[in-house]
Amino acid sequence: MNIGAVAKASGVSAKMIRHYEQIGLIGHSPRTEAGYRQYQERDLHTLKFIRSARDLGFSLEQIRQLLSLWYDGERSSAEVKQLAESHLSDLDERIQALITMRDALVRLSESCCGDDRPDCPILEGLAGHVPASSSPPQLSKQKAQGV
Amino acid sequence: MNIGAVAKASGVSAKMIRHYEQIGLIGHSPRTEAGYRQYQERDLHTLKFIRSARDLGFSLEQIRQLLSLWYDGERSSAEVKQLAESHLSDLDERIQALITMRDALVRLSESCCGDDRPDCPILEGLAGHVPASSSPPQLSKQKAQGV
DNA sequence: GTTGACCTTCCCATGATGGCAAGGTCTAGC
DNA sequence: GCTAGACCTTGCCATCATGGGAAGGTCAAC
The missing domain is CATH 1.10.1660.10 (Multidrug-efflux Transporter Regulator; Chain: A; Domain 2)
Structure with a gap:
């Protein structure tokens, strides 16, 4: 081929x-x-x-390890599983980070009526004047990092 | 400064x-x-x-636009909101993609007992021999909330 | 006057992938 | 045998946002 x-x-x-x-x-x-x-x-x-x-x-680095485990008849499945779990928590972190962003952005976006007037809570939020959220912030995933 | x-x-x-x-x-x-x-x-x-x-x-490209809207007293909040919504759907897509990965990986990982024997459904799954999933794969959506 | 913190520009690296260019090779049809 | 077109080769550059480091200039405090 x-x-x-x-x-x-x-x-x-x-x-x-x-x-x-x-x-x-x-x-x-x-x-x-x-x-x-x-x-x-x-x-x-x-x-x-x-x-x-x-x-x-x-x-690719992880795949390098996976391949070597794949090729290695003496491997323990624990090694493979550990690699997978480690990647899994990485995925979870990334998902969490994105969801945090999304939640914050949704809150901002919902507070903007999106008409032809210039007043915009989204821009104000970005500029640091956080809008009063209509629902209590029980999601606790707000702008944890801030500055 | x-x-x-x-x-x-x-x-x-x-x-x-x-x-x-x-x-x-x-x-x-x-x-x-x-x-x-x-x-x-x-x-x-x-x-x-x-x-x-x-x-x-x-x-940074989006921020360039946000900045120019921010500086522009004549902007309509609709323009800002549209930018935000567009980014929002991008975030949603990325979140979904990651969740899809995670679900698949969780399924593989759960099927591996992770002991000192070499038999490993994770490697087998990657090699193309997909393990029989114990529960029907309709969980992708529900986890979108509770990660 | 020296020291150390700060500043400058410039180049390189990341990770995974794509694009393009200049050129060589193979194959099917004439 | 010749040619077109599909395929291959290497090599360089681009993405995106960010960091590292080198070589050298500046400033403030002691």
């Missing part, structure tokens, strides 16, 4: 496959005389693995 | 203040004879605005 074929079959772009090779995430593939990279079923399998891990949000 | 002082007071690093100046997000500040940037209260106000908008996840 040429790179285009594995790319299509794996869902990883040719560009990225070359990149993964360059950073050592995957090995150097053999080349034809003309210099074309040649891939086997096994490589396709690896690329699909990488693709799945990317879809779950694992970083 | 020197740059260090506004940086501290605004929560925007000196590095970033110079950067914002360079990309034209804020104007060029006057300089002392020695070349030190000099800032006024007004600049501090602007930087705090930027910092708040960054805390809400607005991109």
Whole structure:
């Protein structure tokens, strides 16, 4: 298989496959005389693995570890699970951060009537004059960080 | 005020203040004879605005627009609100994407007992052999609230 | 006058990905 | 055999917001 074929079959772009090779995430593939990279079923399998891990949000560094665990018949599933859990809490943090943003923005946005007049609680909020929230702030996820 | 002082007071690093100046997000500040940037209260106000908008996840491009609306006495609050709503749906998309990842990862992780044996449904899942999920996968939405 | 905190500009790095350019290779159709 | 077009190669640049560091100038306090 040429790179285009594995790319299509794996869902990883040719560009990225070359990149993964360059950073050592995957090995150097053999080349034809003309210099074309040649891939086997096994490589396709690896690329699909990488693709799945990317879809779950694992970083390339984490994928490097996942691959080495995958290849290692002596691994303990605990190691894998630990990696997954660690990524999981990272995801949770990011989700929380975004939700905090969203909640704050929703509150600002709701307080703005959005008509043709210039008065705008959103801008005022950004400028530091926080609008009185209509509902009590029991979400506790307000602007915790502030300045 | 020197740059260090506004940086501290605004929560925007000196590095970033110079950067914002360079990309034209804020104007060029006057300089002392020695070349030190000099800032006024007004600049501090602007930087705090930027910092708040960054805390809400607005991109620098969006902040550029927000600033110009802020400065524009003739703006309609509708324009501001539209910008906010647009960012809001972007946030929602990103949150959903992360939650989708998290749900999938949770499902994989739960199916792995995490002991010292090598058998690992997480790796198998990544390799394409999706484990049978114990409960039907309709949980994606409900968790949007309670993360 | 020295020291240390602060400032300046400039370059590089991040992470994962895409784009483009200049050029080589392969293959199908003529 | 020749040519068009699809495919491959490498290499550089861009994204986005931010930080690090180097080399050097300035300022204030002691």
